[in-house]
Amino acid sequence: MDLIYLRSFLEVARCQSFTKAAENLGYVQSSVTTHIQKLENEYGVVLFERFGRTMRLTSEGEQLHRYFEQIIALYDDSKHLISRQISGHLDIGTIESLVAYFLPPVFNRFRQAFPQMNLQALPLAEPHILQLIRAGELDIGIIMDRLVCDEDIETIPLRQEPLVLVAPPGHPLAGAKSVHAKDLHDLSYIATEQTCTYRAAFENLLTAQGVAYQIQHEFGSLEAIKRLVGYGLGVGLLPRIAVDRELAEGHLVALPFAHPDITFYTQIVLHRKKWKNPAIRHLIELLAEAAETDKRLAQ
Amino acid sequence: MDLIYLRSFLEVARCQSFTKAAENLGYVQSSVTTHIQKLENEYGVVLFERFGRTMRLTSEGEQLHRYFEQIIALYDDSKHLISRQISGHLDIGTIESLVAYFLPPVFNRFRQAFPQMNLQALPLAEPHILQLIRAGELDIGIIMDRLVCDEDIETIPLRQEPLVLVAPPGHPLAGAKSVHAKDLHDLSYIATEQTCTYRAAFENLLTAQGVAYQIQHEFGSLEAIKRLVGYGLGVGLLPRIAVDRELAEGHLVALPFAHPDITFYTQIVLHRKKWKNPAIRHLIELLAEAAETDKRLAQ
């Protein structure tokens, strides 16, 4: 009898729905059905009366609900109790675009569960991150790229990452319905650093379409790029999360550029052997949660 | 995280030994090792300090021990709570040799866990039992035979069943060191009913060795056979459990007969689909336990 069955049961009871429970728990609906059936067989009773669109706990279901709540609460408590005692440190490699906007709240929450664990976020270039992950010198990496596919590396996509082409508010293309590559002829362009993968993808697209572009500046620092774009020195291609506030406040505008046909993901990369570490698992969970929340907010 | 891991953990802590815990729980030792490792990985801490021959719970292990005890207690409580509410009835087919000696204490214990469940024990001939099991008309059968091997039937051996050749106290072979088939020439023999499998195996053995035997009487009733043997009308081949008391009290003696090379088992048979029923599972557990206890007492 697996504890996840109890969790599924509690979530179904809470949501009054197998489907919603499955979504919340990250399963497909049929798996939750199976979980409940496992419980029903184990106890030999029906736990939910299923009417058409509604459902209700049976009497036995209600009795068990009380027990399961306690069991899960004890289990979670035990997890927290131990987490709080675990010390050590995690080295997290991540690209600069993320380190400032995405990670801080996650780190903060992590500290609540693992107060004795030291997190070190290292802003690094993506190829370097992958190399260190493979060497086991980083515990976890968070990058933005096409999905990494590698023998030794486990990849966990967090979310598709929209890239936006930002321009200063007065830019001639600012009001256009949609901007295509050819509209960018003789583009004046403030680029991220050379190792940046989405920069490379963008430039490949321009080159493929015969569009000339001129790199005005190259910076590792997103803040610097945003400033330069804001001063009208060119456009920049940046992850939306890095420019959300400037767009909202009108300091920059997003050009409605038809994306290159490449999907970028903010993704976690880690060495296959590091899964079992509970601190890392917890960090991954928090990251996934944060990504989910962001998605919902974006909608 | 499976609840059986917690159980393994508690048992290891109690026994101070992986090996003993495994025996008690019905696993092999390596499985228990795996269970503990699963827990250790899940929590990210070492739970037992293993010294050479001794072991000790770590501080984290002790903390978790308290939680796990509570969790398992809650789970068991929840099981009992529901068991008590389950009503229905079970039909149990069993051979006469067992119905009187083996089952009553088990039934008694069963009633404590499932007070609303009605048990009906039907003394039946073995072929009939198997037939009814296949037809789904019996919930469970308990027989004595070579291990049943059948597509639709699940077989659970309870224990090897020693057969003894019993004779009246004054029998000429009563004092012999060991009795072989050839010593039984012109044997006068009180047989169980014709459908009885161990009778068939015994007779095959005699025939194979060219030993003539004469069946004096044939009875379905063990009591009758014992009486006739006691009166000196011949010897009888019976399961030891059925004549334990008579042997102890000296009303009958066991001839030290070298067994036919066939192993008999008291075994549970049930339809493959009836596993999931918790009442049946509990009954099976009790039967297995009773068999274990008997084995230990016999030693």
Next chain:
DNA sequence: CGTTTCCATCGAAAATATCGATAACGATCA
């Protein structure tokens, strides 16, 4: 009366558990 929204069922694929054999390791004793 079709459409939508659920849950149950099923087969295939993936993940996991179990076993049995064996290695490794420490304790004990010669």
Next chain:
DNA sequence: TGATCGTTATCGATATTTTCGATGGAAACG
């Protein structure tokens, strides 16, 4: 010190279980 015993860990093979995705069927909705 070395041999042996009792114990746990590791490993590969096999069996079982879990998960998913597709599909079916039933009730509600418009």
